[in-house]
Amino acid sequence: MKVLIAYYSKTGNTKQMAEAIADAIEKENLEVILKEVEEVKAKDLVDYQGLIFGTPTYYGTCSYQVKRLLDESVILHGKLDGKAGGAFTSSNNIGGGNETAILSILEAMLIHGMVIQGDSEGDHYGPVAIGGLDKRAEANCQRFAKRFADLVKKISGGLLL
Amino acid sequence: MKVLIAYYSKTGNTKQMAEAIADAIEKENLEVILKEVEEVKAKDLVDYQGLIFGTPTYYGTCSYQVKRLLDESVILHGKLDGKAGGAFTSSNNIGGGNETAILSILEAMLIHGMVIQGDSEGDHYGPVAIGGLDKRAEANCQRFAKRFADLVKKISGGLLL
Amino acid sequence: MKVLIAYYSKTGNTKQMAEAIADAIEKENLEVILKEVEEVKAKDLVDYQGLIFGTPTYYGTCSYQVKRLLDESVILHGKLDGKAGGAFTSSNNIGGGNETAILSILEAMLIHGMVIQGDSEGDHYGPVAIGGLDKRAEANCQRFAKRFADLVKKISGGLLL
Amino acid sequence: MKVLIAYYSKTGNTKQMAEAIADAIEKENLEVILKEVEEVKAKDLVDYQGLIFGTPTYYGTCSYQVKRLLDESVILHGKLDGKAGGAFTSSNNIGGGNETAILSILEAMLIHGMVIQGDSEGDHYGPVAIGGLDKRAEANCQRFAKRFADLVKKISGGLLL
Numbered sequence: 334m335k336v337l338i339a340y341y342s343k344t345g346n347t348k349q350m351a352e353a354i355a356d357a358i359e360k361e362n363l364e365v366i367l368k369e370v371e372e373v374k375a376k377d378l379v380d381y382q383g384l385i386f387g388t389p390t391y392y393g394t395c396s397y398q399v400k401r402l403l404d405e406s407v408i409l410h411g412k413l414d415g416k417a418g419g420a421f422t423s424s425n426n427i428g429g430g431n432e433t434a435i436l437s438i439l440e441a442m443l444i445h446g447m448v449i450q451g452d453s454e455g456d457h458y459g460p461v462a463i464g465g466l467d468k469r470a471e472a473n474c475q476r477f478a479k480r481f482a483d484l485v486k487k488i489s490g491g492l493l494l
Numbered sequence: 495m496k497v498l499i500a501y502y503s504k505t506g507n508t509k510q511m512a513e514a515i516a517d518a519i520e521k522e523n524l525e526v527i528l529k530e531v532e533e534v535k536a537k538d539l540v541d542y543q544g545l546i547f548g549t550p551t552y553y554g555t556c557s558y559q560v561k562r563l564l565d566e567s568v569i570l571h572g573k574l575d576g577k578a579g580g581a582f583t584s585s586n587n588i589g590g591g592n593e594t595a596i597l598s599i600l601e602a603m604l605i606h607g608m609v610i611q612g613d614s615e616g617d618h619y620g621p622v623a624i625g626g627l628d629k630r631a632e633a634n635c636q637r638f639a640k641r642f643a644d645l646v647k648k649i650s651g652g653l654l655l
Numbered sequence: 656m657k658v659l660i661a662y663y664s665k666t667g668n669t670k671q672m673a674e675a676i677a678d679a680i681e682k683e684n685l686e687v688i689l690k691e692v693e694e695v696k697a698k699d700l701v702d703y704q705g706l707i708f709g710t711p712t713y714y715g716t717c718s719y720q721v722k723r724l725l726d727e728s729v730i731l732h733g734k735l736d737g738k739a740g741g742a743f744t745s746s747n748n749i750g751g752g753n754e755t756a757i758l759s760i761l762e763a764m765l766i767h768g769m770v771i772q773g774d775s776e777g778d779h780y781g782p783v784a785i786g787g788l789d790k791r792a793e794a795n796c797q798r799f800a801k802r803f804a805d806l807v808k809k810i811s812g813g814l815l816l
Numbered sequence: 817m818k819v820l821i822a823y824y825s826k827t828g829n830t831k832q833m834a835e836a837i838a839d840a841i842e843k844e845n846l847e848v849i850l851k852e853v854e855e856v857k858a859k860d861l862v863d864y865q866g867l868i869f870g871t872p873t874y875y876g877t878c879s880y881q882v883k884r885l886l887d888e889s890v891i892l893h894g895k896l897d898g899k900a901g902g903a904f905t906s907s908n909n910i911g912g913g914n915e916t917a918i919l920s921i922l923e924a925m926l927i928h929g930m931v932i933q934g935d936s937e938g939d940h941y942g943p944v945a946i947g948g949l950d951k952r953a954e955a956n957c958q959r960f961a962k963r964f965a966d967l968v969k970k971i972s973g974g975l976l977l
Contacts (some may be wrong), residue, residue: 810971
């Protein structure tokens with residue numbers, strides 16, 4: 334079972350989050366491919382059981398580079414059904430659009446028929462860093478990674494049991 | 495495995511949707527409890543493997559009666575983690591707040607740590623009726639019900655296999 | 656010109672924000688009525704040129720008490736057109752649903768045909784406190800109040816000039 | 817006073833809406849510049865008193881071409897404060913992400929400190945066409961245009977009185 338983490342990062346903050354999540358998912362014994370979003374080809378998204386997208390918070394949604402991949406993924410429409418999805422963001426401010434940025438990705442995933450899960454502790458929709466990867470954000474990334482790995486195993490592993 | 499469908503309905507439109515979804519889930523061999531939202535006690539939500547809430551579209555979110563149950567569900571915070579969630583709405587207008595109404599419920603479910611799934615066909619976030627239960631909306635309700643039953647079985651049935 | 660600030664507060668955090676905003680709007684020479692949301696009658700909303708609603712962040716939207724007033728305001732549907740609207744929230748967590756809580760109120764205001772304004776500095780959709788009214792949140796409340804007063808004057812004052 | 821309508825259109829549906837809105841705003845005696853979004857330079861956005869963005873509904877938000885312009889508009893951050901904003905979309909489906917697509921643009925405008933207004937009749941957040949420009953959508957475009965022109969005059973005309 335393979336998970337793709339695709340991110341856009343200009344200042345390095347989102348990249349730090351991506352790496353923290355990748356490390357923590359690998360510890361759960363899933364293969365992780367970590368890529369800058371511009372290196373991902375839309376047609377390859379179908380090869381993964383889990384997709385996680387990371388973005389800086391730009392005007393309340395994901396960066397256009399992330400959106401471009403989402404737009405291009407229409408060539409797979411219907412084929413990502415039932416896969417696990419998640420999202421994370423780095424933001425300059427509390428109250429600065431970080432929740433809506435995450436939701437902009439999660440909504441795209443729902444429109445693909447994907448499965449998403451929130452968290453009753455920590456950052457509810459997905460990990461948020463205010464600025465760089467401080468302790469709070471790092472703990473959220475690790476917690477998110479552990480839960481995401483569990484979700485991937487549960488929803489794509491059923492047939493193996 | 496039991497599914498709760500809790501709805502608020504003033505004109506009967508949302509109730510019609512609730513009944514169509516209940517019938518279609520029962521055909522998937524899950525037990526369905528169909529209740530007006532004001533008859534549901536928050537503490538009982540933990541008894542179900544799947545929770546579906548229905549609401550008319552009132553000012554872009556769910557009706558306050560549905561929101562009251564969501565607010566009261568804080569007594570179970572953390573205990574609904576990993577359950578399946580879904581939502582549907584009836585609305586007066588296209589572009590009248592129906593998507594944001596469904597998302598207002600789905601976001602609450604994510605904050606409970608629940609699992610939700612979109613649909614790449616039909617109404618992506620959850621079934622929408624414009625006015626009463628016309629053919630389009632009925633097909634969406636049935637499709638949603640089938641997929642929701644599959645999700646419940648997949649995520650709560652793993653341990654049984 | 657009169658502004659209503661209607662809030663729900665259980666722990667006192669949202670009330671502190673409401674009072675800070677009320678003080679700062681009064682300094683802009685507008686009359687401010689500050690009320691707990693359960694004391695506000697829907698029919699009276701038409702008496703104000705500006706409406707500000709405050710809520711704790713409960714499961715990603717406003718509390719049901721605030722939602723009840725929004726639902727009941729349907730008796731005025733069409734009559735709040737063109738009035739100024741704003742919202743604020745107190746929340747337990749960063750990434751805890753505070754933005755979606757504010758947007759749940761702003762979307763209701765848009766559906767009433769009201770006019771809202773964001774802020775390119777500070778909390779973009781409306782003031783957010785994480786917990787109580789710390790310095791960051793207080794500065795955001797004051798900034799919001801000043802801008803809201805300006806908006807009220809601009810959009811409802813045209814006829815007076 | 818000048819209004820920019822910037823749109824992305826692949827099939828022509830969004831373009832039809834853009835033209836209908838442009839015609840109706842011109843009838844209100846405002847100058848309208850109608851452009852494909854890829855022809856608009858971010859730095860020029862400051863030259864308009866009103867900005868309207870149109871997009872097809874692509875995975876629940878605006879197309880990446882529209883998002884790119886919004887991202888690039890950061891070079892003007894703070895300078896669009898107080899300008900009027902609006903958005904419209906064409907979508908394949910009812911319940912297909914059209915409301916969230918419009919809101920993805922409106923939220924960006926709020927983050928710029930812009931002023932937006934909903935509508936208590938018709939499409940509440942902004943005009944939605946399901947497919948091409950049918951009668952329902954055309955009436956919504958005209959209504960939106962009239963109201964937007966009024967908003968521009970009200971909020972940018974204050975200094976002239």
